Amino acid sequence: MIKTISALILMLGICFSCSKAPSKLLILSDKSELAGAAEIYTALHPDIQITLRHVPYISASVLSEHAADIVIGDDINSEAILTMLAPADISTPVYPVLASAGKHGKQEALIPLAFNLPLIVGRREVMKELPDPVIIRQADIRTLEEKFVRRDRYGRLSNLGFSPSWNPASYLDLLILEYRISELIFEDMHGFDELFVRVRDELSDWISSSAGSPDADFEFTRRYYYLPGDVLIANKRTLFTRMSFADWIAIPGTAAENLAIRYFAGDRVIPVQSVTWGGIGKNSPAKRQAAEFLQWLLTPDVQTQLMDRWEKDGLTVFGFLNGLSSIPQVNQTAVVERFPAIRGMLPENHFLFAMPILPDRWSRIRNEVIVPWFNSALYTENAAKLSEYYDKWDLHSLEERY
Numbered sequence: 022m023i024k025t026i027s028a029l030i031l032m033l034g035i036c037f038s039c040s041k042a043p044s045k046l047l048i049l050s051d052k053s054e055l056a057g058a059a060e061i062y063t064a065l066h067p068d069i070q071i072t073l074r075h076v077p078y079i080s081a082s083v084l085s086e087h088a089a090d091i092v093i094g095d096d097i098n099s100e101a102i103l104t105m106l107a108p109a110d111i112s113t114p115v116y117p118v119l120a121s122a123g124k125h126g127k128q129e130a131l132i133p134l135a136f137n138l139p140l141i142v143g144r145r146e147v148m149k150e151l152p153d154p155v156i157i158r159q160a161d162i163r164t165l166e167e168k169f170v171r172r173d174r175y176g177r178l179s180n181l182g183f184s185p186s187w188n189p190a191s192y193l194d195l196l197i198l199e200y201r202i203s204e205l206i207f208e209d210m211h212g213f214d215e216l217f218v219r220v221r222d223e224l225s226d227w228i229s230s231s232a233g234s235p236d237a238d239f240e241f242t243r244r245y246y247y248l249p250g251d252v253l254i255a256n257k258r259t260l261f262t263r264m265s266f267a268d269w270i271a272i273p274g275t276a277a278e279n280l281a282i283r284y285f286a287g288d289r290v291i292p293v294q295s296v297t298w299g300g301i302g303k304n305s306p307a308k309r310q311a312a313e314f315l316q317w318l319l320t321p322d323v324q325t326q327l328m329d330r331w332e333k334d335g336l337t338v339f340g341f342l343n344g345l346s347s348i349p350q351v352n353q354t355a356v357v358e359r360f361p362a363i364r365g366m367l368p369e370n371h372f373l374f375a376m377p378i379l380p381d382r383w384s385r386i387r388n389e390v391i392v393p394w395f396n397s398a399l400y401t402e403n404a405a406k407l408s409e410y411y412d413k414w415d416l417h418s419l420e421e422r423y
Contacts, residue, residue: 047074118374207376
């Protein structure tokens with residue numbers, strides 16, 4: 022009898038200790054600032070043990086290698102990654118345009134957490150001349166810079182209003198707007214040569230109409246654009262510059278006071294430059310805990326707490342995860358309070374356009390293929406096709422392992 026009771030006590034002890042073992046969550050992310058979120062969450066939930074594994078970018082092969090329970094990263098809505106994720110049933114209301122871009126079939130596989138929009142920055146007095154208080158179009162920029170362009174006595178450009186070549190993100194802005202009306206599906210990098218040529222021709226026309234020629238534009242950039250764009254604006258060397266939210270908050274406060282922002286837009290459409298997504302691994306043994314963490318991360322109070330935490334830790338992070346939150350309520354309160362420059366400038370859902378599908382390794386393709394191709398095609402005759410440029414890169418690139 023004593024042996025039976027002892028054995029029972031031992032079994033209960035073992036079961037008790039087993040029940041206390043924390044559930045483990047592995048988060049794979051390109052956002053190092055999420056370390057604070059993991060720390061706060063584990064303090065609130067001692068039964069959860071979170072490991073944050075930071076990588077420079079996320080692709081299907083990187084996700085497969087790490088077998089993460091949760092993946093959080095920029096522009097990971099590729100078909101290859103979507104097939105590796107479980108449905109995510111998150112109840113927080115987000116911008117519908119963003120939510121639809123994260124679906125795999127009818128299932129929500131990726132949940133939008135934050136997003137970035139293209140900013141055009143200029144002096145306040147110049148921005149007051151624009152017809153719209155929120156957006157700026159290519160035609161608006163061209164109109165204002167026509168009377169701004171100046172040449173020195175040697176015929177060289179000494180003042181130039183704006184050039185899309187100053188920030189390669191401008192190439193992507195026009196590409197997204199052109200893609201929107203193309204009815205193409207951007208699953209890989211083949212079948213889009215004509216689209217890229219149209220965008221290149223539009224960029225070339227814009228550059229030539231402003232600077233006179235691509236060569237003159239290149240020479241002006243070489244002579245003056247070693248200085249930050251906001252400094253050139255303050256010196257009245259240029260009218261505008263293209264920035265991201267992260268660029269904007271890096272401007273010193275006294276300099277930013279004299280500047281204003283607009284969103285670069287097409288015909289009443291603002292191209293979403295990037296989206297930060299969150300998803301749950303299809304093979305995760307802790308899907309419920311992973312969903313609970315994402316739901317917690319999509320709570321307005323939590324996002325506000327994290328913004329306070331990043332500021333306290335001395336991290337330079339715009340808004341939520343260096344962008345606007347996917348939750349409109351957070352932008353209307355916490356983000357505006359911290360960044361008053363966007364007060365009254367929060368776009369409504371129907372103005373936004375987010376690319377519904379992207380090729381795998383989009384971050385690398387954008388930086389290592391698309392931008393170099395535009396830089397070559399704008400200034401070189403008989404440049405290779407974009408698809409040929411991509412194939413050569415793909416053949417010689419090695420997928421880094423992290």
